[in-house]
Amino acid sequence: MQMADESAAKARAPMLGAARHREEAGVEFSRIVAFSDGVFAIAITLLVLALDVPEHADDLTRVLENQEGDLFAYALSFAVLGRWWLGHHRFFGSLERFDGPLMGLNLFYLAWIALVPFSSEVLGDYGDETAGVVLYAANMAGVALAFAAQIVYAYRRGLMKPEVRRGERRFAAPATFVAGGVFLVSIPVAFVSPLAAMLMWLLIFFGGRWIEDRLGGIGTTA
Amino acid sequence: MQMADESAAKARAPMLGAARHREEAGVEFSRIVAFSDGVFAIAITLLVLALDVPEHADDLTRVLENQEGDLFAYALSFAVLGRWWLGHHRFFGSLERFDGPLMGLNLFYLAWIALVPFSSEVLGDYGDETAGVVLYAANMAGVALAFAAQIVYAYRRGLMKPEVRRGERRFAAPATFVAGGVFLVSIPVAFVSPLAAMLMWLLIFFGGRWIEDRLGGIGTTA
Amino acid sequence: MQMADESAAKARAPMLGAARHREEAGVEFSRIVAFSDGVFAIAITLLVLALDVPEHADDLTRVLENQEGDLFAYALSFAVLGRWWLGHHRFFGSLERFDGPLMGLNLFYLAWIALVPFSSEVLGDYGDETAGVVLYAANMAGVALAFAAQIVYAYRRGLMKPEVRRGERRFAAPATFVAGGVFLVSIPVAFVSPLAAMLMWLLIFFGGRWIEDRLGGIGTTA
Amino acid sequence: MQMADESAAKARAPMLGAARHREEAGVEFSRIVAFSDGVFAIAITLLVLALDVPEHADDLTRVLENQEGDLFAYALSFAVLGRWWLGHHRFFGSLERFDGPLMGLNLFYLAWIALVPFSSEVLGDYGDETAGVVLYAANMAGVALAFAAQIVYAYRRGLMKPEVRRGERRFAAPATFVAGGVFLVSIPVAFVSPLAAMLMWLLIFFGGRWIEDRLGGIGTTA
Numbered sequence: 001m002q003m004a005d006e007s008a009a010k011a012r013a014p015m016l017g018a019a020r021h022r023e024e025a026g027v028e029f030s031r032i033v034a035f036s037d038g039v040f041a042i043a044i045t046l047l048v049l050a051l052d053v054p055e056h057a058d059d060l061t062r063v064l065e066n067q068e069g070d071l072f073a074y075a076l077s078f079a080v081l082g083r084w085w086l087g088h089h090r091f092f093g094s095l096e097r098f099d100g101p102l103m104g105l106n107l108f109y110l111a112w113i114a115l116v117p118f119s120s121e122v123l124g125d126y127g128d129e130t131a132g133v134v135l136y137a138a139n140m141a142g143v144a145l146a147f148a149a150q151i152v153y154a155y156r157r158g159l160m161k162p163e164v165r166r167g168e169r170r171f172a173a174p175a176t177f178v179a180g181g182v183f184l185v186s187i188p189v190a191f192v193s194p195l196a197a198m199l200m201w202l203l204i205f206f207g208g209r210w211i212e213d214r215l216g217g218i219g220t221t222a
Numbered sequence: 223m224q225m226a227d228e229s230a231a232k233a234r235a236p237m238l239g240a241a242r243h244r245e246e247a248g249v250e251f252s253r254i255v256a257f258s259d260g261v262f263a264i265a266i267t268l269l270v271l272a273l274d275v276p277e278h279a280d281d282l283t284r285v286l287e288n289q290e291g292d293l294f295a296y297a298l299s300f301a302v303l304g305r306w307w308l309g310h311h312r313f314f315g316s317l318e319r320f321d322g323p324l325m326g327l328n329l330f331y332l333a334w335i336a337l338v339p340f341s342s343e344v345l346g347d348y349g350d351e352t353a354g355v356v357l358y359a360a361n362m363a364g365v366a367l368a369f370a371a372q373i374v375y376a377y378r379r380g381l382m383k384p385e386v387r388r389g390e391r392r393f394a395a396p397a398t399f400v401a402g403g404v405f406l407v408s409i410p411v412a413f414v415s416p417l418a419a420m421l422m423w424l425l426i427f428f429g430g431r432w433i434e435d436r437l438g439g440i441g442t443t444a
Numbered sequence: 445m446q447m448a449d450e451s452a453a454k455a456r457a458p459m460l461g462a463a464r465h466r467e468e469a470g471v472e473f474s475r476i477v478a479f480s481d482g483v484f485a486i487a488i489t490l491l492v493l494a495l496d497v498p499e500h501a502d503d504l505t506r507v508l509e510n511q512e513g514d515l516f517a518y519a520l521s522f523a524v525l526g527r528w529w530l531g532h533h534r535f536f537g538s539l540e541r542f543d544g545p546l547m548g549l550n551l552f553y554l555a556w557i558a559l560v561p562f563s564s565e566v567l568g569d570y571g572d573e574t575a576g577v578v579l580y581a582a583n584m585a586g587v588a589l590a591f592a593a594q595i596v597y598a599y600r601r602g603l604m605k606p607e608v609r610r611g612e613r614r615f616a617a618p619a620t621f622v623a624g625g626v627f628l629v630s631i632p633v634a635f636v637s638p639l640a641a642m643l644m645w646l647l648i649f650f651g652g653r654w655i656e657d658r659l660g661g662i663g664t665t666a
Numbered sequence: 667m668q669m670a671d672e673s674a675a676k677a678r679a680p681m682l683g684a685a686r687h688r689e690e691a692g693v694e695f696s697r698i699v700a701f702s703d704g705v706f707a708i709a710i711t712l713l714v715l716a717l718d719v720p721e722h723a724d725d726l727t728r729v730l731e732n733q734e735g736d737l738f739a740y741a742l743s744f745a746v747l748g749r750w751w752l753g754h755h756r757f758f759g760s761l762e763r764f765d766g767p768l769m770g771l772n773l774f775y776l777a778w779i780a781l782v783p784f785s786s787e788v789l790g791d792y793g794d795e796t797a798g799v800v801l802y803a804a805n806m807a808g809v810a811l812a813f814a815a816q817i818v819y820a821y822r823r824g825l826m827k828p829e830v831r832r833g834e835r836r837f838a839a840p841a842t843f844v845a846g847g848v849f850l851v852s853i854p855v856a857f858v859s860p861l862a863a864m865l866m867w868l869l870i871f872f873g874g875r876w877i878e879d880r881l882g883g884i885g886t887t888a
Contacts, residue, residue: 031703031755037253038707041260044336045268051340053347060344060353075333082329089253107748111741114710118717122726125719131726144823259475263482266558267490273562275569280576282566297555304551311475481697485704488780489712495784497791504788504797519777526773533697 032103033092039110040085047077050121073124076201077116083115087176091147095154096161102153108181109146115139133190133197137183140201144180147219151176179204229365254325255314261332262307265339269299272343295346298423299338306335306365313369317376320381324375333369337361355419359405362423366402370410462508476547477536484529487561491521494565517568520645521560528557528587535591539598540605546597553590559583577634577641581627584645588624623648698769699758705776706751713743716787739790742867743782744747750779750809757813761820762827768819775812781805799856799863803849806867810846845870 051070057063088109119139126132154160182204190197273292279285310331341361348354376382404426412419493515501507531552563583570576598604626648634641716734723729754775785805792798820826848870856863 011260028755028759031699033253034256034700035707035751037257038260038704039711041257042264042708042711043714044332045261045264046714048265048268048336048340049271049715053340053344057348060348060351064344064353068709074337076337078333085257086325089250093250103752107744110710111744113745114714115717115740118714118719122719122730125721126723126726129726131730135730151288187306208348255475256478259479260482263479264486266554267483267486270487270490270558270562271493273559275562275566277569281569282570282573286566286575286579296559300551307479308547311472315472424555429530477697478700481701482704485701486708488776489705489708491711492712492780493715494785495781497784497788499791501792502790506793507799508788508801518781520781522773522777523809530769534695537694 029095029098032098032106033089036088036092036106036110038086039086039114040081043114044078044081044085046117047074047081047120050117050124051076069127070121070124073120073127076123077120080140081113081116084147087147091151091154094161095159097159098154099157099159102150102157102159105146105150105153109143109150112139112146114141115142127198130190130194130195133194134187137186137190137197137201141180141183141187144176144183148176148180251317251320255311256326258310258314258328258332259307261336262303262310265336266300266307269296269303269342272339272346273294278283289346291349292343292346295342295349298345299342300430302362303335303338306369309369311393313373313376316383317381319381320376321379321381324372324379324381327368327372327375331365331372334361334364334368339365343384349420350416350417355416356409359408359412359419359423363402363405363409366405370402372397391432454457473539473542476542476550477533480532480536480554481529483558484525484532487558488522488525488529490561491518491525491564494518494561494568498584511568513571514565514568517564517571520567521564524584525557525560528591535595535598538605539603541603542598543601543603546594546601546603549590549594553587553594556583556586556590559586572638574634574638577638578631580646581630581634581641585624585627585631588621588627592621592624618665634646695761695764698764698772699755702758702776703755703773704753705780706747706754709780710744710747710751712783713740713747713786716740716783716790735793736787736790739786739846742789743786746806747779747782753813756822757817760827761825763825764820765823765825768816768823768825771812771816771819775816777808778808779804793864794854794860796860799860800853803852803856803863803867805848807849807853810843810849813815814843814846816848830851 051067051074052068053063055059116139119136123136124131182200186197186200188198258397273289273296275282275289338361341358344354344359404422408419408422411422495518497504497507498513511566560583565582566576567580626644630641630644633644717733717740719729719733721724728882785802788798789802848866852863852866855866
């Protein structure tokens with residue numbers, strides 16, 4: 001218990017890298033990831049709360065049929081959050097170290113993620129109105145930009161693992177920027193046609209994977 | 223920090239199997255399992271939100287007595303989700319590796335799991351109506367089929383551990399197919415009698431365990 | 445990949461105990477504990493949903509003052525769930541192995557735990573009515589009995605660690621039985637006076653700790 | 667299985683420190699931290715439930731614009747909970763041991779944390795009223811004081827790691843006391859001007875970081 005200061009310093013020496021990040025941020029890496037995972041898992045499971053049926057409906061069949069917008073929003077948001085989660089994991093798996101500002105950016109990113117159950121509920125109820133579609137697109141653009149900010153920051157500060165520094169840079173950032181850009185572009189589109197804006201999202205969602213896979217392929221072969 | 227590429231490759235060599243799955247999927251196995259567990263734990267705990275009592279009821283006793291449908295749905299769904307969780311764990315415990323498509327199938331499966339609090343709430347309020355019972359059966363059939371898809375895919379791609387490749391195949395897939403099948407069959411039954419459909423579920427639930435145990439016994443003795 | 449059956453058996457040999465429990469239950473011990481912790485953490489955090497303020501109240505101060513019943517229920521249930529969680533952990537920390545039926549009993553126990561946010565909400569709104577108090581007491585008695593069932597089962601089947609087999613038996617089971625018993629006794633009391641029943645709970649809650657500490661002390665010194 | 671008592675004692679000997687804390691508290695350190703993280707992650711994700719849009723609004727755009735108070739409360743509470751979480755982690759990362767009373771204090775602290783989604787929802791709807799602002803300030807003062815109680819207790823009982831005993835004491839406790847103090851002071855201020863009280867919070871939030879960094883700097887250089 002009454003250890004001298006120099007012995008304490010010595011004890012920390014063998015894991016200097018870890019100690020250094022701890023001095024900067026004070027929280028272990030794995031906890032940040034676990035916390036982020038928790039927010040993702042809760043947000044993705046809270047999506048179901050948007051589906052709601054009144055307790056004494058006259059015609060349940062018709063009420064359930066009217067939930068099709070809610071079910072579409074549920075499926076879309078589940079898939080979208082699932083993909084963001086995979087991307088987040090891939091990114092954190094490529095990090096070597098992190099620091100305080102990156103943790104702040106990650107919390108900022110999670111605040112956009114945790115907002116999705118709200119935007120998704122509104123989309124389910126107002127998917128045919130411009131305002132509902134714009135809200136969802138704005139939320140997703142926020143997620144994409146907050147994610148891009150993390151990636152750019154981590155590269156600028158040299159926080160990535162050496163082996164992924166080149167390949168990952170080539171695909172992760174552009175794919176995220178593309179996703180963010182298309183969501184942003186879909187906002188003015190929604191003022192003309194909410195449906196067209198939603199079709200754009202599906203395009204990114206499936207096209208984005210295709211682009212990412214391609215660029216990822218280039219990254220690993222080059 | 224300035225590690226050469228070949229040394230990075232060497233560092234990964236001793237855990238080549240892990241590295242390979244990581245290249246395919248980018249996320250560690252344990253995280254997928256933890257994420258799935260999180261969704262299960264949240265969904266099972268959100269079931270309670272279906273139980274709701276108005277704040278200023280005249281006769282609380284009568285209101286509580288009218289919750290018997292909700293309590294039945296709560297108990298049933300808790301047991302059902304508990305069993306799916308055990309099955310999911312048993313399956314993931316038998317996996318040797320996983321790849322991207324399996325992760326996608328797992329997310330698809332979790333989307334059905336996370337929907338249960340909604341179906342359960344509807345069942346609690348409309349357990350005497352065909353539409354309420356059909357919704358629940360359809361949700362469960364979705365869970366079963368999404369689970370079967372994972373199992374079949376994992377066997378086809380040789381992702382299972384060698385020691386379970388034979389035994390597990392014999393019981394896990396059929397038991398799941400049986401469960402999915404009975405839920406599907408209960409849908410037309412519900413159009414005749416919602417109660418009969420619900421009795422069918424209880425049969426699978428307890429009978430399914432009996433079948434699984436038997437077949438599991440065969441699997442381990444053979 | 446093409447490992448022979450005997451080598452697979454050999455690989456499992458050094459952790460035969462673990463393998464044995466896995467054959468019985470198929471899920472790793474730590475996952476059961478993590479899942480239980482998750483349900484506890486979610487249930488304890490969902491308690492806050494019982495506190496609700498209408499969006500356009502005329503006199504917010506008065507509305508908030510009327511939440512005192514809800515705040516009492518929140519504080520009580522937070523403390524109670526916290527104590528159950530500690531007890532659950534102490535019990536699982538003393539387990540050497542577990543089997544399928546114990547997992548079933550644990551799920552049954554968690555179903556009572558996950559019900560607490562509902563009973564707590566009703567208690568907050570109807571703490572001066574017999575039915576509200578009886579519901580809460582019944583829920584707690586259910587938790588206590590489901591917990592006692594786990595403990596008794598684990599002792600009967602010899603699943604406890606050797607060093608706690610004597611001491612723990614002396615205090616864990618009686619303390620739980622006492623808690624369950626007092627909650628049961630408080631049910632008829634609530635028909636005479638809901639307030640008296642609630643005072644009984646506070647007694648167990650603080651007295652229970654005192655009894656447990658005493659008996660625990662005997663257990664370790666004897 | 668039939669291990670003698672002395673061999674059990676011997677097995678525990680190499681990790682006497684850990685065994686000692688286990689005898690005192692019965693729960694492993696990492697579980698307490700994981701449980702606390704879970705409560706934080708759930709509370710921070712439940713904040714979104716305060717955002718709610720009626721299902722059949724005439725003018726969605728106007729309804730969404732009226733959510734600006736809710737969005738401000740969401741952003742503020744997400745940032746505040748994020749910061750408390752970091753502080754909590756830093757504190758637990760500096761703990762060497764813990765005991766029963768510290769666990770009780772931690773649960774007490776978590777009860778204040780889990781209350782934030784409620785206070786935040788009220789603040790979002792009634793940010794221009796004294797009562798709404800006072801409630802939020804009282805909640806935050808409760809968090810700060812419960813956190814300070816943990817820190818003071820841990821220092822008094824010598825539960826901190828030796829290397830942080832001096833430095834940490836200098837900044838962690840004062841920063842928390844300052845935060846708690848400013849929230850307390852903002853309560854009378856809110857009776858004059860709710861807006862001024864909220865501006866005070868933003869000051870602590872950003873100024874608090876500045877103070878903490880400064881004092882932390884002194885702590886590590888001294």
